[in-house]
Amino acid sequence: MKKRKIEIMDTTLRDGEQTSGVSFSSPEKLTIAKLLLEELHVDRIEIASARVSEGEFQAVKNITSWASEHNYINKVEVLTFVDGGRSIDWMKEAGAKVQNLLTKGSLNHLTHQLKKTPEQHFSEIKEVIELAQKEGIATNVYLEDWSNGMRNSQEYVFQFLDFLVTQPVVRILLPDTLGVLTHTETYEYFSKITAKYPNTHFDFHAHNDYDLSVANVMEAIKAGASGLHLTVNGMGERAGNAPLASVVAVINDFFKDEIEIQVKETALYSVSKLIEAFSGFGVPANKPVVGENVFTQTAGIHADGDNKNNLYFNDLMPERFGRKRKYALGKTSGKANIEKNLQELGLELNDEDLKKVTQRIIELGDKKEQVTKEDLPYIISDVLNSNLIQEKITIDSYVLTHSKGLQPSTTVSVLIDGERFEEHAQGDGQFDAFLNALGKLYKKKKMVLPKLVDYAVRIPPGSTSDALCETIITWQNKDKRFITRGLDSDQTVSAIKATQRMLNI
Structure with missing residues (x-):
């Protein structure tokens, strides 16, 4: 039996960036776009909304310039609006070639937000699609609030789809905008549509408000979806979108005999960690596939x-x-x-x-x-009570200085196999200066310090400022990561103790 190919569209840079408090810089957006297409091998990426800001425009321009050079330009998509062609002009200037046109997928949204009739809405959509065609821009169409449209105004949804299948549209994108669908509804609604329009490409865009996004994705696949919209780490508004890593694992394990995707599993974790760092959006330790504790x-x-x-x-x-x-x-x-x-x-x-x-x-x-x-x-x-740990390296003494208007500095004395070495350095903070001094000292000894990759400080909940402070440091030594801890009433001293333990490990 020939496997059915499903497209994976990643919308971390557009819908994922709508996570509260998250905003990627232009260089970060370009780096993420490269990772998604070249490392993860997703089929398409949605990178921005048109007409948002000058910064967004420059970010899109950077991505489309790179994508054009590397033959990815038709995999790069931008959310646009029914606005008489202003989004098309924006896309043309930005160098984008695929628009995801946002339209109204429920009579409730059309009546109360746009205050228009279906015929008026369809006429304006037709005009935008024609303008896009003239500029060599391909069109996909989003039916915003489609899930509520199927619940409450199915006649309108099918009237809309009857119109869209007559237009030069590449894909129709069906979002559960408010994350309200159950798995049974997802299968029922999607099946009705794919049965009526068997030759049309339909994408499913799930949200996770009831923690049902992955289950709903599974049902959309069973009902004949041709594409899925996902985000790294499940980023997105409110409770987020369907998470890329979970869906990829589900498809590869539960649909492996019938569905084919090209996403590279081995890159999921590393991309997750990088986007966690760029976004500041922490991944829960128990998040399936990419959480720290799941294995x-x-x-x-x-x-x-x-x-x-x-x-x-x-x-x-x-x-x-x-x-x-x-x-x-x-x-x-x-x-x-x-x-x-x-x-x-x-x-x-x-x-x-x-x-x-x-x-x-x-x-x-x-x-x-x-x-x-x-x-x-x-x-x-x-x-x-053994001598298993023989500390060959001891941080013998140190002076830490921090003065207003002056860069923090450290002088450190270290015993290595009984021989004393001393070094001085400055840094952005006392501990940074300490590490810089240690690095200079190690360089003289032709030794290399592991790289500090994470630094966390905590005191027992409810404690006062004189409580013992624990510093937990994660180090990277070539391809190996390890953690050391130090305990002291002074935060910097506890970090130094954790560092001494690292030196001996």
């Missing part, structure tokens, strides 16, 4: 099962997405979890010592303390 086994019984014929694995293997399975350390850790982490560190303990270490980790978990793989050698050393 982490916490319960000891699960780690034990993984050792015994992978009893707790499913088809969502982390390697598919360029990730690795982890085994959390905490109060529910069993010996199997700890053994998995020890294996990664190249350490081995006898049964009696393993019991002692397990008990200590459970105690720390009961106190709500986070335990990482990198903490294990220190815990073992402490519990077994």
Whole structure:
């Protein structure tokens, strides 16, 4: 049986940017566009709305210029309006070649927002499509509020579709604008339309207000959708849009015998992380496929099962997405979890010592303390009173200065295998100056410091300013990431303690 090809249209740069508080800069938009088309291999991208701002215009111009050079220009789409051709003029200047024309998909919107008859609306749409054709611009048409249109004014929707299929339209885009559909409605409405217009390309655009977007996408696929609109990390207004990573995994696992898509799974996580950084829109740790914790086994019984014929694995293997399975350390850790982490560190303990270490980790978990793989050698050393951790590098002393009007600076003295080294540097803050001094010192020793990729500070909830402060730093050393923590009443000192632990790891 020949597989049906479904187009994936990513609208992170248009609909996704409508996430509250998110605005991508022009260089960020260009970088994201390149990643979506060249790394993820999505079929199309929707990058902006016409006539929004001068900044948006320049961003679109940059993307269309690059896309034209690399033969992607017909994959780049812009949201336009029924405005007598002003959007078409804007697109022409911006160099875009595909418009997604926003029209009214429900009688309620048409009557109360535009205050026009269907015939007036269709006539104005026809005029815009003709203008686009003259300028060599292809047209897709959005039926805004289509889902409510199907619920409350189906006669109007089919009257509209009867008109559209007579026009030179490439695709008709059916959005659940307010995220109100159930999966049964999605299948029913979409099936009615694809049955009546079997030769027309229909896209489905889901929103996630009831957390039903992925389920609705599945039903739209079953009902014959030819394309899907998705966003990275499920970004979008209100509760967001259908998330790209989840839908790709669903299609590849549940529709693999009948549906074909070209999105590259192994790039989903890295693109998710980059867009998380650009947008400042944090991905929940339990977000399917791309969340930090979704490939982490916490319960000891699960780690034990993984050792015994992978009893707790499913088809969502982390390697598919360029990730690795982890085994959390905490109060529910069993010996199997700890053994998995020890294996990664190249350490081995006898049964009696393993019991002692397990008990200590459970105690720390009961106190709500986070335990990482990198903490294990220190815990073992402490519990077994051994010399497992020999700190060959010690931050012996330091001077931190911070004065108004002057750049912060640090002088640091470090002992490496008993030999003292001293260095001075400035930075954007005290800890940045400290790291710069350390970097200069390491450079002299022809050594390279790992790169700091994440820095988090916390105090216990409800504590006062004199409470102990925990600094958690994530480091990148070539292709490996690891975390160290420091604890002190002073934030900078706790960061320095975390850094000393990193140096010895």
